[in-house]
Amino acid sequence: MANEGKIYRISGPVVTAIGMEASMYDVVRVGDEGLMGEVIELHGEKAVIQVYEDTSGIRPGEPVINTKETLSVALGPGLLTQIYDGIQRPLPTLEAEMGYFIKRGLDADAFDMEKKWTFNPVASAGDAVQGGQVIGEVQETETIVHKIMIPPGVSGTIKSIESGDFNVTENIAVLEDGTEIQMLQKWPVRTPRPYTQKYAPDTPLITGMRILDFLFPLAKGGAAGIPGPFGSGKTVTQQSLAKFSDAQIVVYIGCGERGNEMTEVLDEFPHLIDPNTGKPLMNRTVMIANTSNMPVAAREASVYTGITIAEYFRDMGYDVALMADSTSRWAEAMREISSRLEEMPGEEGYPAYLSSRIAEFYERAGRVNSLGGDDGSVTVIGAVSPPGGDISEPVSQGTLRIVKVFWGLDAGLARQRHFPAINWLNSYSLYPPSLNQWYRDNIAQDFPEIRTEISTLLQIESELQEIVQLVGSDALPVDQQLTLEVARMIREYFLQQNGFHDVDASCEINLVYKMAKAILTFQTAAKAAMAAGAQLEDITGVPSRSTLMRGKFEASYVDDIEEMVATMVKEIEATVEDN
Amino acid sequence: MAGKEYRTITDVKGPLVFLEKTEPVAFGEIVTLKLSNGTIKNGQVLDTSDDLVVVQVFEGTAKVDRNTGVTFMGDVFKLPVSTDLVGRILDGAGRPRDGGPEIVAEEKADIIGEAINPFSRKSPHDFIQTGISAIDCCTTLVRGQKLPIFSASGLPHNDIALQIARQAKLKDSDEEFIVVFCAMGITAEEYNYFRSDLERTGALENAVLFVNLADDPAVERIITPRLALTAAEYLAFEKDYHVLVIYTDMTNYCDALRQIGAAREEVPGRRGYPGYMYTDLAMLYERAGIIKGKKGSITQFPILTMPGDDITHPIPDLSGYITEGQIVISRELYQQGIYPPINVLPSLSRLMGSCIGAKTTREDHKSVSDQMYAAYAQGRELRGLVAIVGEDALNERDKQLLDFSGVFEDKFLRQGQDEDRSIDDTLDLCWDLMSSISTKYLVRLDQKWIEKYHPDNRA
């Protein structure tokens, strides 16, 4: 058999070729237009191919050519600030080549192959090097230094290494055995990049969202799932994380979602300032946009393209955060391809391997010691879009089995315009035990205890609410009325955070702590005043309490809050005398 | 072009025809079938190989037999487009239905359409005033948005859609919309209602209608919206028009999709609908938007009836996952005699934030909208409590909110079918109604707007 065969059958994105030598995951060119595809099944002399572009108009008998490569991404300087489709074609290049609509059959380099980058070696001739080792640096964007690494699997002694301006395909170093090293590397997307060791996470990814940082923290190198019905806030949450989290690199995958949402990110990010560096956010971002109406096979590939890029930056020692919105669309792409293959379906028509694919994907998250010896991490945050909002379905369940953080979005809260609409009663994080030390050392000794107090209050509130539904709140004893008032303060003042507010969209972790503390201070002061005979209404009505609560919308809040709390305590004490 | 005629049909199943021993046939190729009695039917290739071709027949397979002649037309489905489309009425497969001549093509456009490059899109931000208070204030429509109406059988969604079509305009601008109307499986009566309303207002001259009625072939409904959107794209992105696409009823479209899936013996997804229905619907809904550097736009207003009034049914559910919000029609409000019976609580316009405020609508819009929504939501919730504990158990604040919820429905929601309220009137009305609540409970209103707009301070 040869490297070239012929099309035997076409069924949507799935094409069968005959008479072609092929192995699994070979990249092939399909038809007269050379559409890109990947071998996903072999049957005797037939190879089944998923095609990354629309197949209408293609006929049996047209040629199929095997490139003998596996589906890979290009890695090197030039990745940052890019926006790609699911198979790493830059969308601006596609626009330049074929206009405003995505047509098919176009190849495009992942980044500028001609651009000269200034390469500064950090290794010298005579050094023994091995795969993953950093041999030099390139200032890729204003804020990010791109480390140039020996590709995994290559090792030897450097014969020569040069500094100067190079494009990504020029040799920057040569090893004794003649191996030539360029800045450009390729890596097959379905294979995790190797590392030396995986560590248990011990540092939180600070997100700027109070409910996450305080109640349900995610660790750097951890994985979180955000399931929720339509309109509940998955995308707004993911975008907030992309904007405000303290990751050094962000890979944002729009997987089978709306075109306009990607446009919004594209419009916004170049103007938004990265809170950690003071420079435009785009400098640390790579985007992948394979929207719902773009080919499903490329949607299937998009999450792998994204995570491979994330691992590559991890290997340089960066903390990378990857958002995938929505992993359900990825799963549906698998389902569609699988049904075209006439595979035996598992639950709800999804392929039987769904949960193992989900697990493999999230397993690529982690905090590692890289081959080059640096510590880096990939944190993965996956949105899940369960039909009808019911998370008993296979994608949600497959996700929840593997991730350690569950941020459950709630249609009811969204309808009440309580944002972020994360349900505090059923969400969870399994990371606090490994992160508590970090919080004690870096924020406050009693941080974990304060967290417990706040979440206990929310639990009690939900029990009391059941009684209130039956008898009205006035029928409760005053101490319980106070508890309800405190819990309301937690919800409205602390948990609610408008993702679009100029100031409050992101909250620094020290301030998060102070706000939680302020609520407990209110509770203590109120209890004392009530014990001394003050009325609950007078206590809750002190003007300084609303000043405190409204203060979160002001930029100077972090400096003013302590004084505001002190004033509130004084006014509450005064309610005793007024009585 | 058209090849030779084959009489090699082996199987016929539901809307599908299977045949063998053909020339190499393209995926998606258009097919004509000539029945023994001379009838012509049309179809499209769904699966093609050296041995077997599967064709989906738009008109259904009644009377198709082994002697039916099948000809492959050499190309995928294309719609002849030109500005002559404007003012025309076509059937569900794009043929004239108004007795007029065939459309003379300026070009022929593939009806599947290509995805707009996300990098080439422009974010929608122009406020469309519909003249309906509930929409303008609470779920503001933006030019280039896709905002469906989630309704149910027997509710006045058509009246609302028509009122929007009549009244929609940009504030302070005379740029007009042209309407592309797409009927899928609706009754002749409903269609006539639409048609005569468009005729009455003169909008018909500026509209293109694609009509597949309840007694027209069901499978044809798969292509009807694609024809409509292809026409819309041509008019918007080649001819600079602002196009408002109204299509109804998406539920019939989805049922046709289910029928084909069943005939192909595909593994069904939820409630028998195909697993790829999300992607399929996205291929329609995502054809809304604005492209940078182009003058025109496509705003979509799909109407769907929720089977069993159930918003978690796959049709509204998958739609909601793709569109940029939804307007939900309520049977309860309708039964209270309120028109338009829009339940603002589950309704949402995701693009609203980008089009309201001092520069576009009015500086107090956001604040007013938030407060109206919150007060109504609380008032509605209190109705449940009152049913249990009685009105006397309510405190002063709750009493005011409860009363407000009634006023909200009666004065704010309720309006005439020809009543076209400007955004200023709508917002002033909001202030008048909210003044029945003490300002101390109106915590979502900024103090500065209270000072400027509250009736107590306006005088």
Ligand SMILES: Nc1ncnc2c1ncn2[C@@H]1O[C@H](COP(=O)(O)OP(=O)(O)OP(=O)(O)O)[C@@H](O)[C@H]1O
């Ligand atoms: N944190 C937030 N702050 C303010 N508004 C929010 C927030 N989260 C969500 N919203 C509101 O809810 C709307 C829907 O949110 P979003 O688009 O994130 O939903 P989603 O869960 O991604 O829905 P879908 O599954 O349909 O994509 C937003 O347009 C916004 O109006």
Ligand SMILES: [Mg+2]
């Ligand atoms: Mg979303």
